[in-house]
Amino acid sequence: MSDTPDYDFCASHDFYGHTACPGCGEKILYRHVLDVLGPETVVVAPAGCAAVTDGVFPHSLSPVPYLHVAFGATASAAAGVRAGLDMSGRENVTVMAWAGDGATFDIGMGALSAIAERNENVLYVCYDNEAYMNTGMQRSSATPRGCWTTTTPASRLKSEPKKDIDAIMAAHRIPYVATASPAFLDDLKAKVERAKAIRGLRFMHLFSPCPPGWKSDPADSITIARLAVESNVFPLYEVYEGERLRLTYQSSSVAVSDYLKLQGRFKYMSEQEAEDMQSAVERSYAALKLRHEKSKVCL
Amino acid sequence: MPELPVSLARMSWNKTGSWRSSTPGHRGKLPPCNFNCPAGENIRGYLDLMKKDQIAEAFELLTQKNPLPAVCGRVCYHPCQTDCNRHSFDTELQIRAVEMLIGDWGVQNKLRVRLPETGAKKVAVIGAGPAGLAAAHYLRRDGVNVVMYDENHHPGGILHYGIPTYRLDKEILQAELKRVLDGVDFKANMRLGSDFDLGTLNHFDAVFLATGAHVSKSMRIDGGDLAGVESGLDFLKRVNSGQKVRLDNKQVVVIGGGNTACDVARTAYRLGAGVTVAYRRTENEMPAFAEEVEQLKAEPIELEFLVAPARIQQETDGRLKVICHRMELGEPDPDGRRRPMVIDGTDFTMTADVVFAAIGEDPDLDIAPGLTYASDGTLDLSQIDQRIRDKLFLGGDILPNPRTVPHAVASGRVAAEEIAAFLKGVPYERPEKPAEMAGPEDINFSYFARINIAKRAASSDGTEGVLDEAGAIDEANRCMSCGVCFECDTCYDFCPDLAIVRTPGGYQANLDYCKGCGICARECPSGTLGMQGGQVA
Structure with missing residues (x-):
């Protein structure tokens, strides 16, 4: 398919038998990220789907050390592991925080902001399935407006927009912020390669389809991820030093409704809300595009 | 006890295949080109070889089913292109031009088939x-x-x-x-x-x-045996045998609407005649291939539809008077084409030097x-x-x-x-054709929209339907491999359970771990994979 190297780290390291649901986006992402990072990696993970589905004690899916930490402490623990490795002379090892949207947007926000401000040499990856899926699909600040969750039922859909975590992280002026999608694996792997090569705090925001939580057909996970990108609901881009922004994929401007209709979690949305979402998406994409053009001039 | 509890064992004991309610497998659908080829060519197969720049292997594969590729690349009505799924994306592949190029390559390189010694039979x-x-x-x-x-x-x-x-x-x-x-x-x-x-x-x-x-069908009308009324096929045979046939400034009427009628009309025109083709139904019912009809229409040849000859008379100057009926279409015949009916009182006369009958053989x-x-x-x-x-x-x-x-x-x-x-002395079994061909609904077009695929190739001088070797390779690169695995790794890459295993020439599901989510089948670009017993058909 592509000219990228043959990443087979997971395939050759017994990466089988995890307990994630059929069609889980997180496990597709995790495998490809680990394939790029390779064996010299330590994963630090808080409570969340990834932590639960990695295995049942005393078993683990991961072919690398995987440290389970408290929900709010992901970023601090990752910084701690980094310091320990550096002191024992193992600066070549990548420390990757692997946290869901709840642990990133909500509960771990303070610690994350702290390591960003200190520019700790950590790769922080958020797999975003837009709610607390593992505990029963409660809304998080990553849940989009108009979405159904168990705490924003049909009678009171979520009325607040999704938190713009990428802008928040870019505003910390960290070396690298990127979004990526499992439907665009070449783009994802290229970004992980770039992130791996950079020192300092790197933040990656990965779109992670969740069939049970999104009330979607497991077979549609990649299609939904692709439509999210093509409709500009989840544009693919990267930001260097909080300034230079580069869109890494030219979307084909599919209607947002095409993205919404494959997911039961959006079925209570009114037509007006769907139209509002379309125009909100257009506005934020236009802003990204403007920054992309301006960044080209700055280069 | 260690200070931290540590998991040292892996998870592969957990055979998640037991969760599965549907299983990925090959759908076994044929590419439309292979499905429609009357000669049974493996078109997808030789396009793939062309893609890999292996024209000798492509020639070998093609001639396993059709020993006349240079001929068929010219005269075949190319039903291989009719249902090409590339239609639903941009334009169909120019398969006939690729076949012709491969055939011509064989001719130019004077390829010979390696023949075995003959036995006693x-x-x-x-x-x-x-x-x-x-x-x-x-x-x-x-x-x-x-x-x-x-x-x-x-x-x-x-x-x-x-x-x-x-x-x-x-x-x-x-x-x-x-x-x-x-x-x-x-x-x-x-x-x-x-x-x-x-x-x-x-x-x-x-x-x-x-x-x-x-043997040309006889028109069975009065004057059908006059000198100057001739079988169209015999005329073609005389011309093709190298006989000098001259029709300069002659008026020719061709009766019929099939491929022979088209060939006769266009040949007569090339020999200097003014040509009228008379057909008793309309263009829609013409048995000639659509492409031949188009080519006929592109030449200064007169077409008279809904016209049938009633009788032919010889004038004293030797010319022929073709008295014709005007027709209208009535009820459909058993073959589905509407039957032409004479409209009374509409007879008219066409004058000709020669009448060619091409109403079937x-x-x-x-x-x-x-x-x-x-x-x-x-x-x-x-x-x-x-x-x-x-x-x-x-x-x-x-x-x-x-x-x-x-x-x-x-x-x-x-x-x-x-x-x-x-x-x-062994029984012969005709190989059975799979019942289905892969249609546009089986193709994941988003995959092809994203890979940098060649534009429709054209020959260096712009001649329609002719390609050089580079053009044929470009054209082969547009092939979407409908229904046939082309080892793109899509299923392998997108499986959340790493339960797709690469095998020589394709992939297999590792049923120990496959949870049956169906992503592989949904995303398969060529529609090769399908789910059995589940939601993805």
Whole structure:
């Protein structure tokens, strides 16, 4: 398919038998990220789907050390592991925080902001399935407006927009912020390669389809991820030093409704809300595009 | 106890395959090109080889099913392109041009087939048209001694004597025939029924009869036998035999709407005649291939639809008066085409120097005494000597097959397989065709939208339908491999459970871990994978 190297780290390291649901986006992402990072990696993970589905004690899916930490402490623990490795002379090892949207947007926000401000040499990856899926699909600040969750039922859909975590992280002026999608694996792997090569705090925001939580057909996970990108609901881009922004994929401007209709979690949305979402998406994409053009001039 | 509890074992004991309610597998659908090819070519296969710049292998694969690619690349009506799923994306692949290029490459490089030594078995092939040629060629490739008889001086049958040179270059034809007839004993000017008869062939182990259909149907109208009223096919044969035929400033009326009528009209026009084609139905009902009708219409040839000749009279100056009825379409005939009905009182006259009848052809039954048609349209062989009948095989246009070159080629090739089995004394089973072809609904177009795929190729001088080798490779690169795995890794990459395993030439599901989510089938670009027993069809 592509000219990228043959990443087979997971395939050759017994990466089988995890307990994630059929069609889980997180496990597709995790495998490809680990394939790029390779064996010299330590994963630090808080409570969340990834932590639960990695295995049942005393078993683990991961072919690398995987440290389970408290929900709010992901970023601090990752910084701690980094310091320990550096002191024992193992600066070549990548420390990757692997946290869901709840642990990133909500509960771990303070610690994350702290390591960003200190520019700790950590790769922080958020797999975003837009709610607390593992505990029963409660809304998080990553849940989009108009979405159904168990705490924003049909009678009171979520009325607040999704938190713009990428802008928040870019505003910390960290070396690298990127979004990526499992439907665009070449783009994802290229970004992980770039992130791996950079020192300092790197933040990656990965779109992670969740069939049970999104009330979607497991077979549609990649299609939904692709439509999210093509409709500009989840544009693919990267930001260097909080300034230079580069869109890494030219979307084909599919209607947002095409993205919404494959997911039961959006079925209570009114037509007006769907139209509002379309125009909100257009506005934020236009802003990204403007920054992309301006960044080209700055280069 | 350690300070931290540590998991040191892995998870692969957990066989999540037990969660599965549906299973990925190959759907077994055929690419539309392969599905529709009358000659049974593996088109997808040779396009893939072209893509890899392996033209020699492409030639080899193509000629396993069709020994006449340079010919078919010119004269075939290319149903391979009709349902090409690339239609739903941009434009269909120019498969015929690729086939022609591969065929011409074989001709230019004077490729020969490596022939085995012949054994003791001997087969007579009667008729050197496409069916006989294919049968003789594949039998010879199978090590059988083949003697081929034809009433004409040149082999090729309709290819040589029927198809005009502007559609099929004689040099290309002869070069290809030379390869096809390599090792075959060709006996020219031997007409079955006059120069020899079936009884003299008893020393052969099998006889293949493919004498075609070349007797023009008679118009059965008054004046139909006047001098100046001629069979269109005989006219083509005279022209193609190299006779000097001049029609300068003559007025020609061609009766009919089939491929022969088109060829006759266009040939007469090239010989200097003013041409009118009269057909009793409308353009929609013309039995000629759509492309030939288009080419006919592109030339300064007059087309008269809903017109049928009633009678022909000779004037004192020798010219012909063709008195015609105007027609209208009535109820559909059994073949689905609406029956033309005479509109009374609308007769009119066309003046012509020559009238060519091209209203269809019948097989020549004078080749063997007692040969007739049974009521179901098949040949009644009961009057043929049983010693011959038991080893007699038929093929080509003598059978109720569609009368096209690729159908005849396939009929000859299948007969060769059948005869080879007969000679070995083993039963022959026709390979069964999968019932379905992969349609646009099976293709994941988003994959092809994202990969940098070549634009529709064109020849360097812009001639429509002709490609050079680089162009053919570009064109092959546009192929979406409908229904056939092309090892793109999509299923492998997107499986959340890493339960797709690469195998030589494709992939397999690791059922120990496959949870049956169906992403592989949904995302498969070519529609190769499907789910069984689950939601993804």
